[in-house]
Amino acid sequence: MKLHPLKGAALLLALALSAQAQDTRYVPHASYTQLAIPAPACATMNQPWEGVWNPCTGADHAEWLQDLRHWRDERRIRVGYDGSRYAQPSSAWTQSSFMQAQMMVEDRYFYDPATRQYTVDRYLDDLERRFGGIDAVLVWPTYPNIGLDDRNTVDMVRSLPGGIPAVKKMVADFHRRGVRVMFPMMLWDQGTRAIERSWPDELAALMKEIGADGINGDTQDGVPLAFTLAADKIKHPLVFQPEGLPSDEALAWNLMTWGQYTFPFAPTVDRYKWLESRHMVNISDRWNRSKTDDLQFAFFNGVGWESWENIWGIWNGITPRDGEATRRVATLERLYARFLVSPEWEPHYPMRQYGVFSSRWPLAEGTLWTIVNRNEYDSQGAQLRVPYRAGARYFDAWHGVELTPVRDGDGVLLSFDIDARGFGAVLMTSSLPPQAALDKMRALTARPLGDWSAEWRALSQSVTAVAPTKPESSAPAGMVEIPAGSFDFSVRGLAIEGGNSAGVDVQYPWETEARRFHQHTMQIPRFFIDRYPVSNAQFKVFIDATHYHPADDTNFLKHWKNGSYPAGWGNKPVTWVGLEDARAYAVWAGKRLPREWEWQYAASGGDGRAYPWGQEWRADAVPTPASGRLVATPDDVDAHPAGASPFGVRDMVGNVWQWTDEYSDEHTRFAILRGGSSYRPQGSIWYFPQAYRNDQHGKLLLMAPGRDRAATVGFRCVTDAD
Template sequence: MRRLLAAAFLAMLVTGTAGAQDTQAVPYGSWKQLMINGPACLTWREAWEGGTRECANADYEAWLADIRHWRQERRIRIGYDPARYADPRLAWTRTSFVQTQMMVEDRYFYDPVAGRYTVDRYLDDLTARFGGIDAVLLWPDYPNMGIDDRNQLDQVADLPGGLPAVKAMVADFHRRGVRVLLPMMMWDQGTRAPDRPWPQAIAEMAREIGIDGINGDTQDGVPLAFSLAADKAGHPLAFQPEGVLADEAVAWDLMSWGQYTFAPVPKVDRYKWLEPRHMVNISDRWARDKTDDLHYAFFNGVGWEAWENVWGIWNGISARDGEAMRRVATLERGLGPLLSGPDWQPFYPTRAAGVYASRWPGADGRVAWTIVNRNDHPLDQTVLAVPADGTALRYFDLYHGVELTPRREGDQLLLSFPLEAQGFGAVLALPGAPDPAIRGLMARMKALTATDLASLPRGWAPLPQRLVDIPATPPVATAPEGMVEIPAGDFTFRVQGLEIEGGTSAGVDVAYPWEGEARRYHEHRLSLPRFFMDRFPVTNAQFKRFLDASGYHPRDDRNFLKDWKGGTYPAGWDDRPVTWVSQEDARAYAAWAGKRLPHEWEWQYAAQGRDGRRYPWGDTWRDDAAPVPERGRAVRPPDAVGAHPAGASPFGVQDLVGNVWQWTDEYQDGHTRAAILRGGSLYQPQGSIWYFPQAYRNDQHGKLLLMAPSRDRSALVGFRCVKDAD
């Protein structure tokens, strides 16, 4: 018992000692907390909570000394080595203030009709709307990954034109001064295994196409091994983990995302404070108002993620936020060297309640302040007080592009200037006249701020969608060979999209012609005329007859019939569904056959009949009604059609579920094209929730983002046709 008590007492002493050496600004035990609290006196308290007391200079000085001590001690504890920040090849990260995450399927980035990347169109649009970007995170993987066994490296290699075209596209971004990142997904352990260790494979791919950095999707710190592999490959990369990271990783992860919980009083980014040259891009993808993001970024001298196309769901930036972004980015780019200086002083005292400032002194005698007004109302008053120490400094309101005339009060100079509601301010102190760069910055800001932010709209609305028309076929009276009659009837079309993210927000999934906007859950009563549907998906043998008769060959032929050799399918594959065909390929076959692709609701009616059953054969899953799932890392060929007659629908249509996905409708908005896939496939990659979800039930569908035929083709996407009846 004595030994147990002694051990418990020792543990208490050790814990208490460790806590006592930490800061009061970071709660004990939260070594992974992203943000450092400001001075306690800034916390607003209602009268019934004891009220808020005025902050004295001593409060600020004590707080600043506390977090400085924490930083000094923390660097010792983690054995901090800042060498990587001194590498001139990675210095670009310090001024990468505006990074956008861009889905490669975005229609502003790639033109599938012309078959080319349109980097200038994409960048020109961003410049017009919010002042442009410093870096782009190209996103080619999730949410499509898992439709077959192509891994994250394959997803890049399968971009239109392959790696040579990707390299040229990256060069187009570089020509415009934009750095390029790609993501890596260490959760991708269910698709094809790479033939090299992941750090080596990623480093060599990055070197081949010339990108500048890697975003670590879902990673709470990218391990040092990845930086070392990039160094060994002769192509250093900037790594950017998504989430929180251990303090040690700040030495090699030069960038990170900030995914914060915002409070009225800004907080100090932990990693920016540990290393002022560390770049944080605040990511708040679903927010429809970006004020908090921009306030926290400007206060901390960091950047943000201008993310609008969120997995094919458009969350556009409002005119007000776009103009605020333009102004903040213009100021941050102009003050870049100061904002990564070692002597940053957050929470420099202000004379206005709800207004918060950071002071950024430079080695050349210049001093900048970045200021945010968290109030919902404008201000025009004294904001800053600076020492009147005899130094002949001139002060400039950079935000409005004018020089200030300080008013002396005792041993202080008072600086007064207006601040917009929920707006921004910037002051620069110079030991002499502004140089041409500062004069140019002031002129730009004066022109930009002639319009009050409050006058600009900040509303949000989802992009309208358009269903791509499917022309009717010449009608026939009886079922053609291989087709089944689907009788006319009324049925309830009830279906949900299986997007992994987005909740029930407007804009998620698709908007059917009878709906006002895209949404996840759909229900509509339909009355369908009689039509005919293929009993089975189109097979390899049928598709071969089409090719031989028509001479069809797609212009974009990458991955076309990828599993065929020498112009034909493997022996014994006659009755297997044809795959590695794009929606365009399927349409070409259907037109040759005098048929068309089905609308999704036609597919569902043929699968469920009038009784709303969950699966084509009934309400309970049957293992014998569909192929055995493939849960390994490599796909296997689909089963032959007709091999699972127990899976037939009430009308006798077979192979609807669990063998190959089937093309149906296409939807478009201003930025995204997507196809609705039905029926699911036999492939179930394991180990992650992020793979493309299966949709085996009659009331579920998958939404596949479309880019180009070469990329859209898949090992487990096929099709079946319908024909209209007279």
């Protein structure tokens, strides 16, 4: 018998609601990949107009917890959960890897281009000084530079300074300091050079070659089991850490994840940690300037935090207060890590004070409570009531002192203070107290967190000085005169992330901090600029005359063979030259590299046009875009006369990028690239963005000359006028 369509729909809806009710009353139903389980509704006060609010009772907590446990048991059955990988010795480190840093390889604390050495100790010493150090590091060598040319995810690792031998030693240096090492994988990287074998096999082999411990799955909702099996096959087990999971079943082989949360007043329970208490979550919240929420939710859930300060070359450093809070949270979690994998974890254990929340972590040897005060004021007095146990002793594990319990019927009351937006911990034990751990925390927490500043500040950037050239009275051969004039220098950076927050993009000398949008009226003195980018033939004259050879010669003139450029390439722009190489050529020629505003003035003529030739894009003014996976051969520098600027400067846009200014802050060096290239890798928004318009620029992070050189970057020169 067929049902009427409306009746059939109603029946399906009723069955769906029934299934949800069987599954759980409290865990969100919208998606089985929902990361956070909300606290009992009574944990957060209603406003008066929202109805009567009653604080949570013991019965409320017991009902909520029973439902969560039922849901957990059922979910494990539904997905056929197998947690055996968590018991493997090769992955045991994850269960105490509370503090993980995402680190850009371009960070100046990590690599010294002068000595051409990785400075792992300097990098780690800085983190220990500022917030107590890390347990694992995610070394990031790809985005945002990937896509500048056709080097793929694997190539970006292999092109790190010193190649694989130096990278292997760098990983060993982290291991020597007790820090585990992960690298990312970008499965969205399908537009650059194709890898030579399957992704699982390629990445497993690379990680074995360099001795890394795991892989972070960038943008991935779960790393497929095939990657784990590929690593097992070559006897180099790896840990995988996606941003989330597509299903609870994937929890069995993704032993770590990121926690990308919203932060309500009452802490939520991490879904994956609840399903598998040995699972490690590192809360990742990179753009927020206060990390208090991150740390409190991590501490409540017995998990960790991703200290991500260098965000694609944009510094979002943690404040002194957050640094000190991180030091204390990390220290306590490391000291009591064995408790924080308790299968009997009890989140939202009842507390006495409003806005103070705790998790209970019982083991046979005792019980630990991790506590957070979400209020903006100190919490004092009786905080916790626990069942009476003969012979038990109670310790304020956060402050490292013994507590005096007050008998309350069949329980005891424990009183202690918690800082505003602060942390606490209680240890109950019937055995000898962990004196060394108590002493360590007592010394660490002698001063309140409020003694440290919570003010956030952007790092100041400075431009690398440019020495003037010998003034010329008329245009040298091959150069064009650019007359003096008033110029409205208006430009914006194309960094994919960061919005227009302070610290994003670049800080020009007249600005107080870095920002994305720039506008400045300036008087441009008369100067001369190369009509065309420097060609291969011109660069060979320089090489033959000076025998120039850079100290770091990796990738230098990579496309040349036997000391010369390929046949037919003489009039094409020279590429595979770094900023230092371009400067050396300019000095030899009695010139210098252009300031960015000089380049833009020469391209626009000062009338605000979008492109050198006018307001509208013209396909005949630029090379044909290369949308395949490989970089195309550049066009000759004089191939597109329609692309000339009002001053007659040619080949400014769409053939090869051109070096201009260099900037730096304490942690990052970068160069401003102008003009864009013909290479446009397809398939992802994350590739290095093109900047064809006169009012756009690219920001290339710099690390070492051998890595900075690219198949798509050349240069042109200027000289000053008298």
